[in-house]
Amino acid sequence: MPVTDVITDPQALTLSVTAEFPAPVERLWKAYADPRQLERFWGPPGWPATFTSFDHTVGGFAQYRMNGPKGESSSGSWEFTHIDEPRGFEVIDRFVGDDGRPLPDMPAMRMTFAFEPFDGGSRMVTVSHFASVEALEQVVAMGVVEGTKMAMSQLDAVLQDLREYAQGKGTRLELLDDTHVRITRLVDGPRELVWRAHTEPELVRQWMLGPEGWEMTECTDSTVVGETYRNSWAPVGDTPGEPFGFEGEVLLVDAPRRAVTTERMQGTDGPSTLNDLSLYEEDGATLITLLIEYPDLATRDMILATGMVDGMEASYDRLEHAILVPES
Structure with missing residues (x-):
């Protein structure tokens, strides 16, 4: 700090x-x-x-x-x-x-x-x-x-060149306080395409899969304030785990720079998190920043302990390839 x-x-x-x-x-x-x-x-x-x-x-x-x-x-x-x-x-x-x-x-x-x-x-x-x-x-x-x-x-x-600051460092987690974390990941590709990959269901299904052995079974993203979305996953074959999903509401959209949504586990009454996604491009690379607000410290620690960041890194690695292939 x-x-x-x-x-x-x-x-x-x-x-x-x-x-x-x-x-x-x-x-x-x-x-x-x-x-x-x-x-x-x-x-x-x-x-x-x-x-x-x-x-x-x-x-x-x-x-x-x-x-x-x-x-x-x-x-x-x-x-x-x-x-x-x-x-x-x-x-x-x-x-x-x-x-x-x-x-x-x-x-x-x-x-x-x-x-x-x-x-x-x-x-x-x-x-x-x-x-x-x-x-x-x-x-x-x-x-x-x-x-x-x-x-x-x-x-x-x-203050640093964006690539110097983030390239090759993977998905990074910062604990800002008891209820806020910041997650950053640099991907080598233009912001417009990274935005589309986050908001167009046919592209989201290609990369937002988490660890190997999982598939996305439902994706109903939206970029309209006030509308809702649902994303669901399930293990493939002998991969251990139970199907799960998230749903929430779109609160703010400033394409292609920022989107804010709520997020809660499907089939529950909460607690919800507030997910604030922002994209910044410099020299052909895009820094993805996700600010998450949790309802309390216990919920923050419980969710982080699930291996969420490792799963996000696997997904971002796929995203990087997904945005490079169309441009090659």
């Missing part, structure tokens, strides 16, 4: 966050100066940011919107008040409505970002300055500390 320290100081009316990264200051600066790179980490997992404007000059404004997994949204704006490339910058950060105007019941804060060389990489210190203790407490109560930590955990992938 890049974040090394978080200090809330009611007397100074500040919230300070320190993070360290294995990349030079100039590379860290570029991540904050490019809105397309900012979008990959500014919002915490499950709340990705979209910058709709970005005037990176003193006196200029940047506007962004973060979209939650259930269709929620939160918008903000930056007013750039100081820029010192590549050592840092300062903004006035405001919560805004759909019309871009500041929300009167939400606090504004002055934020300074300072980048400095550190131990072969770089250190970032972000300090948020508030007008009152009440404003500081309001923002902390909204979960900004945990949200910042989780957002910063995404920056390592941005």
